[in-house]
Amino acid sequence: MDLSKKHLEASSTSLLVCTEVIILLSSFNLLGHYFLGLATATTVIRGNDTDQRALLQFKSKITSDQLKVMESWNSSIHFCQWYGVTCSRKHQRVTKLELQLLKVSGSLSPYIGNLSFLRELNLADLINNSISGEITSNLSACFKLTFFRMRSNQLTGEIPGSFGLLSKLKFLSFINNSLTGSIPPALGNLSSLEELYFTYNALSGVLPEALGRLTNLTQGNEIQGTLDPNLAITMPYVGALSVWGNRIYGEIPISISNASNLYQLQLDGNRLSGNVPSLEKLEKLFALNLGENHLGYGREGDLNFICTLVNKTTLKYLDMGINNLGGVFPECISNFSSNLLQLVIQQNKIWGRIPEGIANLINLETLGASRNQLSGPIPSDIGRLQNLKIFYASNNSLSGYIPHSIGNLTVLSKLALDFNNLQGTIPSSLGNCQNLLVIGLLLVQRDNNRLFSILLV
Template sequence: MILLSCFNLQGLSLLDLATARPAAGGIATDLQALLQFKAKITGDPHKIVESWNNSIPFCQWRGVTCCRKHRRVTKLDLKIPQEIGLLRRLEILDLTNNSISSEIPSNLSACTKLTVVDMTGNHLTGEIPTWLDLLSNLRVLGFYYNSLRGSIPPSLGNLSSLEKLGLSFNALSGIIPEALGQLTNLSFFSAQENAISGVVPTTMFNLSKIRLFDIGGNKIQGTLHSNLVISMPNVEFFSIESNQISGQIPISVSNFSNISVLQFHNNSFSGNVPSLEKLDKLFNLELGINHLGDGREGDLNFLCTLLNKTKLTFLHVGNNNFGGELPECISNFSSTLVGLVMSTNKIWGRIPNGIGNLINLEVLGVYQNQLSGPIPFEIGSLQKLTIFYAYGNFLSETIPHSIGNLTELTELSLDYNNLQGNIPSSLGNCQNLLLMSLSHNNLSGSIPSQVLGLSSMSILLDLSSNDLAGELPVTVGYMKNLGEFHVSQNRLSGLIPNNLGSCVSLEKLFLNDNLFEGPLPSSLSSLKGLEALDVSDNNLSGAIPDFLVSFSALKYLNLSFNDFEGVIPSEGVFKNASATFVEGNSKLCGGIPELHLSRCNTKTSSNTSHKLKIVIIVVTLGVALVFTCLLILWFTKKKERKLTTASVENSILRLSYQSIQRATDGFAMENLVGTGCFGSVYKRILEENGTVIAVKVLNLLNRGASRSFLTECEALKNIRHRNLVKILTAISSVDYKGNDFKALVYEFMENGSLDDWLHPSVNTNEQEMMRNLSFFQRVDVAVDVAHALEYLHHHCETSIIHCDLKPSNILLDNEMIGHIGDFGLAKILFADRLDHYANQSSSLGLRGTIGYAPPGKYMHFSSNFIIILYLLLCI
């Protein structure tokens, strides 16, 4: 019969493979092993292995599965026949670690002498049958690692001889039956990693012979009261982790004198932790991810009851509400301690110097607390430490150079503290580091070349938001396997080293907010896996490299606020305006329209015919003559037209953050009328007087926003003109969260910007798409702009250069009268500077959007005439 031969496939196959393995190996090995396996079968009434011959490849034999690539045997899948029920004297049925995928055969109920049924590690389906209570002699029932579903049948409570019940890692649901509390001989109960719900019957806590009790990883609810009596004097492993149980940890847990593993983590327990003084055999204690503690002194007193626990290896109390000072007693924990996690609590005080006594510690997690003071020098004694996380505290002073003794360290995170001084070069001794984050501290000095020379670094190196200076060491090229590199918001200078191109595994590279200069090195073309690149707010120059177009994985590119020049590409990441940022580069042109860059000038080729040149000159002079005549006529008509202004109060409005926040309905999106580089503009009517206003709220997180606010206030405080947008008031306050708040309040322009009329957005409604400016209206707006520029350049107490004049900054009131707005980039020239403007203009440089040139840049044309010609002919 094949029955018993098939029931222990693992044992048979290992034995047969050991005796049948030829020297050649490979596919021939698998074939010979299967043939010898077949040879040992004494009977095959169901002809299961009849196809096992050379007529077809062995990967097509019945019950044999091979991998696709190497065509090697990976699985033998032989079903359990119903005839197994004929084995009336069978006592032990061990089918562990096979690939049986059928339901539990019903005929098995006839095998009443069975004492052990273990089908662990298969693919059993269906439900646990209720007839199992017919096997009254059962002592062991194991269904670990299968695909059983349904509820645990209450009939199992009738198996009075049952000692071990293993149901873990299935898809069981329902509740734990009350009847299981009748299994007084049960010493092993495991139902972890299912979908069991409901509450734990209290009778289960009174099974006095229990040594292992594990219901972790389910959906069990209910409350454990502190006075709940758990009568399990022999329990060694007790786990109710990863459920939804609340209440306090019962005081009776203190009597678990034989306990080695105690797991309460990832529930909703609250209150204090009872004394653990009697738990001398405790090996693993996990209380993390609960609501334990009251956030005050005394919460951690239970830790000191763990002294002299010579077997304690892992302690996890993180993600709770523990408060109080970090107790010195942790220095006296057993030297056997391997893991200590106390993160995400409200613990204050210093890391004790005695931490160096825990010489076998491999994991130390104290992050996201309120710890202060220095990192003790004794940390260097923990030479087995592999993970050290202390970020999100108030640690200060310098990083001790003894940290270089931690040569086994793989992950180091000290970010978001108040650490000062230099990065110790001794970190170069940590040749196993995969991740290091020192960001958001006050570290200074240069970056040690030894740190950037760690070839082991493969996950993350983050040194951002410090005060690091100097050049980026060329040893950066040794980190060939690094995934993320952050050095943003420092004072690093010089050229970006060519060696950075050797870091071919980089996916994220952030060099922004530094003082880097020169071009982007061509070696960066090797970083083909880049997903994010930010080099904004530096002094980089030159053309944008073409290789960026070919980076197919690139989803974020920020080149803004540098000195790049030339044509910007329109393919690759550059065709996605939401992923590409290039503002603040006045010499760039071209690109997709959504980037709002000027068109690139094309030079006339040297072989252009003389005749074509004459035609161009004649046409240009003709247009200029016609324009001049029309301009004279329009000036005459303009004098006769009565100008009106919007009905806005002349008195200065006194507004606060609260009134603006209330007027805009909490800065609601429906009141948003536009956004810019430094903020957002909202329309609203003031409740006090019904005035229609436009509120420009500055986004102070954007670089230059505060400077823009001050510049605009300075520019507008002493100027008044009918063709300048009138500022009603300025607000400098704080919001409800205590953050700085700055806003400018203007007279509202009913007809929006000139850009809206010339280039209506695809998102505007049909009525707005149909509107258009006639030629005479354009001349009218151009004259209005010319009047405003004449006033700014020649009739102010101090001359003002707008520096960002473009259609989007020319606003139209309800009578289509043009007004110039947005003076955030304006330049104020004093008299002595005007006298020597030609000498100092180069130091000022061109600012704002290409298309506007301040007075003095051209000798033969007035700036007013250039602007009018731009508005009429170029847009």
């Protein structure tokens, strides 16, 4: 994506649909240096015997090491240089143990709880790990642990309630194991937790109310199906509907326009298709997120719903990027309330000019219009958007010169205008944008009948 997704936190009255435990959208890549080969240190560094013994006990429970990655775990080199082990520089204590992707089989030794400086434990499998047995409750002794990933193994038994003592834990994943029992209410004590994965297990019971205390969690699900055509009738008083990041397909119900109390509508990251209905009656609408769906038919008329949002003085966030929306960029955008902060239309099939009247949206902070079929010049009064921080319009067919007024965007931090048909020189006024961190400009300049390309990234 050209822009990072920007979701609003739902208020305490928000409706957040959940059918599975909790599935997060984030991902981590901690493969690091493992594919660069084994360490070949020639000297032995003085270290901590407790950590070394704990690692050797861990190794003793490994019954199969197909890639022989643990052959380096011997006395010829210091344990901090063993494969998959990372230590702190100052104290030479184990801070990371990462053995994912390595076809290792065995069980989890309780001695791992003696690694009191351990911060990250990653034994996740994307190929053929098979760590089996129960989760040792001794892990609660690793009080500095922030990252714990045991995805796709053969763990059995229950999740230890003692995990609630890991107060610094931010990431916890047991996806695709054979865990049973219920989710311990003690996990509600993990106030630092940001991501929690329990899907594809045999857990039972209800979701503990204590998890409601985990205010740092980012939540998502994989709900499938369609939206009820009588949605607004069955939920007439709903203030916020948030089902982003699921597998909902079909059309947005026409009845949604009757949900007059709706102030937040988040439908992005699904498989919705068809036309977006009129939203004229949603007078309280504050945020409308429709991005990353299959909305529209790539033709004129797809954007008719835009003009039903004119004069919505509460509307601040409008995101319809990454869809199949076609048609001319509506002139009615010029009549939107000046309270609008974010307008994202990127990666659609929208053509025509960027309306000159867009300069009326004087409080706009983000304008994302990349990867469309826009043509014509950049609005000459673009400099009126003095609160604009992000302006992306790359991969279009924009032509003409970059307006000198762009130098008035003094808080601009990200600018992308590359892969257009712009010409001329970069305005010297752009030097006024002292906060500019990312710049992409592709200009075509004619000098003595020779054609030059200038690319700044």
